[in-house]
Amino acid sequence: MKIVVIGGTGLIGRPLVEQLRQSGHDVVAASPSTGVDTITGEGLAAALAGAEVVVDIPNSPSFDDGPVLHFFQTSTRTIVEAAAAAGVRHHVVLSIVGADRMPDIGYMRAKVAQKQIAAASPVPVSIVRATQFFEFIGALAEGGADGDVVRLSSVLMQPIAAADVSAALAEVAVGEPLGRVVELAGPEPLRLADLGARVLAAKGDPRRVVVADELGYFGGTVDDRSLTPGNDPRVTRQRYGATRFEEWLSRAFAA
Numbered sequence: 001m002k003i004v005v006i007g008g009t010g011l012i013g014r015p016l017v018e019q020l021r022q023s024g025h026d027v028v029a030a031s032p033s034t035g036v037d038t039i040t041g042e043g044l045a046a047a048l049a050g051a052e053v054v055v056d057i058p059n060s061p062s063f064d065d066g067p068v069l070h071f072f073q074t075s076t077r078t079i080v081e082a083a084a085a086a087g088v089r090h091h092v093v094l095s096i097v098g099a100d101r102m103p104d105i106g107y108m109r110a111k112v113a114q115k116q117i118a119a120a121s122p123v124p125v126s127i128v129r130a131t132q133f134f135e136f137i138g139a140l141a142e143g144g145a146d147g148d149v150v151r152l153s154s155v156l157m158q159p160i161a162a163a164d165v166s167a168a169l170a171e172v173a174v175g176e177p178l179g180r181v182v183e184l185a186g187p188e189p190l191r192l193a194d195l196g197a198r199v200l201a202a203k204g205d206p207r208r209v210v211v212a213d214e215l216g217y218f219g220g221t222v223d224d225r226s227l228t229p230g231n232d233p234r235v236t237r238q239r240y241g242a243t244r245f246e247e248w249l250s251r252a253f254a255a
């Protein structure tokens, strides 16, 4: 079947496109660098012509409050309108575990707005929420860089390997629309400060991590239930999210 992956050149998109192609699908990796822009609408109708499924996984170039909200609102509206016009039968959206529990974080408000637009559209939807990707921990650590230390909150997370998210999305994309939320999380609850210290150590970075709980997450207030799935029965525990952080770390920084 024809599947369009918006954001198909990104961290999650690249392996997803590859996996779907290997399964024999006709896959379009749609993004500005391939001539498809969901803010201007450029190239979208042509990309969606004849498609059955659209996977909606672009990311905003800016994480600032106003621009990120504008990005996800505009991009999602443009996608649902074009998908409805093209007769697409399944819209798969990637959101974030706990986004609705962190209303003082602009990025999370933008992801909630994205989900609401998708849920209200006439195109049947599957909403997949993932926890933070292992690959994102390094960027979170850099956000706390302060001279020869890195300041990070010790908030609890349950991060997941990006490859595990791509694999789950590949299965959702070829299935029937779920019409509900499913959540993906990695196998272990771990603290952000510890995760950051382990990434720095694996990179041979001499900076020390200093616990600074007052920083919260992206400047917003969080507690140990904000970013973790807890005992939420929606989490697909067994089939995806099996890669452990240590296993990923040793592969990612093997060189």
Ligand SMILES: NC(=O)c1ccc[n+]([C@@H]2O[C@H](COP(=O)([O-])OP(=O)(O)OC[C@H]3O[C@@H](n4cnc5c(N)ncnc54)[C@H](OP(=O)(O)O)[C@@H]3O)[C@@H](O)[C@H]2O)c1
Residues within 6 Å of the ligand: 006, 007, 008, 009, 010, 011, 012, 013, 030, 031, 032, 033, 034, 036, 037, 038, 039, 040, 056, 057, 058, 059, 060, 061, 094, 095, 096, 097, 111, 129, 130, 131, 132, 133, 136
């Ligand atoms: N980071 C996390 O821990 C986390 C956790 C849960 C969910 N998520 C969600 O996962 C999704 C994918 O994230 P990612 O890390 O794979 O992103 P990424 O690596 O930053 O890739 C971003 C993708 O978006 C595309 N893009 C940017 N502007 C666009 C536009 N105007 N129109 C169409 N495509 C555009 C980029 O295209 P070009 O390559 O052409 O620029 C690229 O393919 C995001 O929606 C994010 O909110 C992230």
